[in-house]
Amino acid sequence: MSNETLFLAGFLVFILIILAIDLSMGRKSGGVVTMKKAGLMSFFVVALSMCFYFVLITYGHLLHGIDSMEKLQSVISRHNHPVKIIPQDLEHSIQLYNQNLGLEYLTGYIVEYALSVDNIFVMILIFTAFGVAPKNYHRVLFWGILGAIVMRFIFIFVGAALIAKFSWIMYVFGAFLIITGIKMFLEKDKDEQIDTQNHPIVKFANRYFKVHNQFVGSRFWVTVDGVRKMTPLFIVLLIVEATDLIFAVDSIPAIFSVTKDPYIVFFSNIFAIIGLRSMFFLLAGILDKFRFLKIGLSALLTFIGLKMIFHSFLEGWGFETSHSLLIIVSILAISIGASLLFPEKKKERKLKYDPEHDDHQRH
Template sequence: MTVSPLVWTLTVALILGMLVYDFVFHARKPHVPTMRESAIWSAAYVGIALVFGLVVLALWGGDFAGQYYAGYITEKALSVDNLFVFLIILATFRVPRQYQEEVLLFGIAFSLIARTGLIFVGAGLINQFAWVFYIFAVILLATAGSTLKEALKGDEEEEGDSRFIKLIRRIFHTSDEYDGNKLFTHLNGRRVMTPMLLVMIAIGGTDLLFALDSIPAIFGLTQEVYLVFTAVAFSLLGLKQLYFLIDGLLDRLIYLSYGLSAILGFIAVKLFLHALHENNLPFINGGEHVTVFEITTSLSLSVIIGILVVTVLASLYSPRGRAMSVVSATEMLSERYLQLPADATDSQRDAISRKLARQLQRMPRISDSLKDELISDRRHYMELLHEVHGEHLDYLSARQSSDDTSSAESAELERRKTAFSDIVNPAAESVGSAEESVGSTAPEGSSEGRPQHH
């Protein structure tokens, strides 16, 4: 595959232009992207990536286009796995939702720079030493095993509070409070780091770890540097929009780790077979090439797509997946409601409370065994439901007592209070014991006795 300097220049200019546009027109105006905005831009980025594959098809043929698509799909799937860790980091540092765009965009830019360097290093090693394929295969097998082990144990990575961050907090002066989106602020007359800078350091460190896994994976699908670079770049672009689009869906992909483990294992086998085919190690077949079956690009693409389809369908439609959807969505909406600012509009509160009510209605249908498996601390979870319950009743009562509220509107608000309580109480009782639920329920319209949310 021959790629002219002009094509390289135009491609890099396109990718950088998309990144700069995203930063200037989106991240520099801190806001929480709507579902519609995220969906439109996610579709646009995916569309550009798919159209680019057609350009590869037209200029270099079907085999190279297949390699690009296989690489892009694999890297996109691995990037979704990155989002799980990003979600943990953003939650650990309690990044205000309106500033999460900027943090994610920094992570994407840092990842693109780091992976570009690793791509050219990897390509140089492959061109000089064919045995590097054996090393890549071992790395991917180890990663696949580690991913599967974590999935079976249900481990979550707490990267946000890593030893590295703790060390930085000890060495440098840091603040516990955000100052908008500033990286530094002044505290008691001293210049200190804000949590915004610390979370970017955590994101950057995590990106480096993921890059060490993803680069060997794509080199197992294509050794063309141009295709590797573009597949990685296009998979990263649009990751920010994808985060906000599937924010509530991430926890539902409960079998994604199994699927990624299978994909990485498959690519490791493909790499090992290719290494045997290109073998020049003297202690293997006397340094001669080994005649083995080589996995074709079309077969790779089919296997990767097939694994992802099965993984997503199993996650979304299995009983455990549906239960996880309710549990995670309920927790997310409760936290989001409690984090609303004091000047939040009625429409914002009403929208979240309606979505929350729909999820809570499904909670009693989940079996106790699944609740035990999916909710790590049922009592804390139950208290969270009571807290959001009391908070919403306080809000509705405040609207009732307003001078602008008519008698008809007051009656409607009272009906809504009763309806919300009739939904929350059975859900809370199904999470904890009936005795605990009754004992910790706050009186309607009062926050007394409710646990404070932090």
């Protein structure tokens, strides 16, 4: 078994333990997550993410089993790490490699965490539109994130294989992110809504499955008169999964602009994802206060897209991962700071989901 497989297996076991602990805590509290609990959980997850950063800068070379100068040179070349090794000094060269690995992980983590904020906004719309009870948010988000981990794993390693074989895909990803960033800026003031009755997943579920006409506590499936039916809560879970899939198309290429090492992309992605649920409960009530955050995220995506397109020129000019981190943090800090300095009140909008409507439509 390779070092990469062992490292990845250990990481996944670690993540599953965290999720299991979180699930048990959610059951004990009846699914209700207070601001205090969300804050503590967010702090805990971020602290774990930072601990992993220190693991990488200390033992990162063990990920790819680097034990010689030849192996170090091979890994740096394969993943295009901006590291200048010191000939005849393996120990110091490994230190430089580990420091860069940790910096790439940290930058990718911040990018993914920032882009998750837009994901949270959409999740709030979904829960509000379908009339999901707050006590069921935790259950939907838990299983949604578990599914997201599986999808991200597939996306990231397939993406890494494609980039390794077709380097021009980086330019495609870059152009896509620029277009996405510009689109996000142009639609920053758009009043987003979810048409619950005509949503593609709602139509799909009603066409191919038996769907119960009302929520049944926190259950995803229910048996009525001997017939097993899908509850509206499971439809909401499917929509959350589909939403994450859409966001992954933006966020994963963005992190590949920071590092080509699929393991670092995966680690940073997963740590950001497991922090998404606690951040949801922490920001759900105050997200509307960050009025300039979408502008910041659009600038962030545009910068990353430009970096992917002009990466060869930037490397020639000495542009390093630390420079990317500084620009990314500055963009986020300015957008958040401006939002707090120049607040704007927004009207609350609610759209309720009527399961009875779909039930009548089927008949």
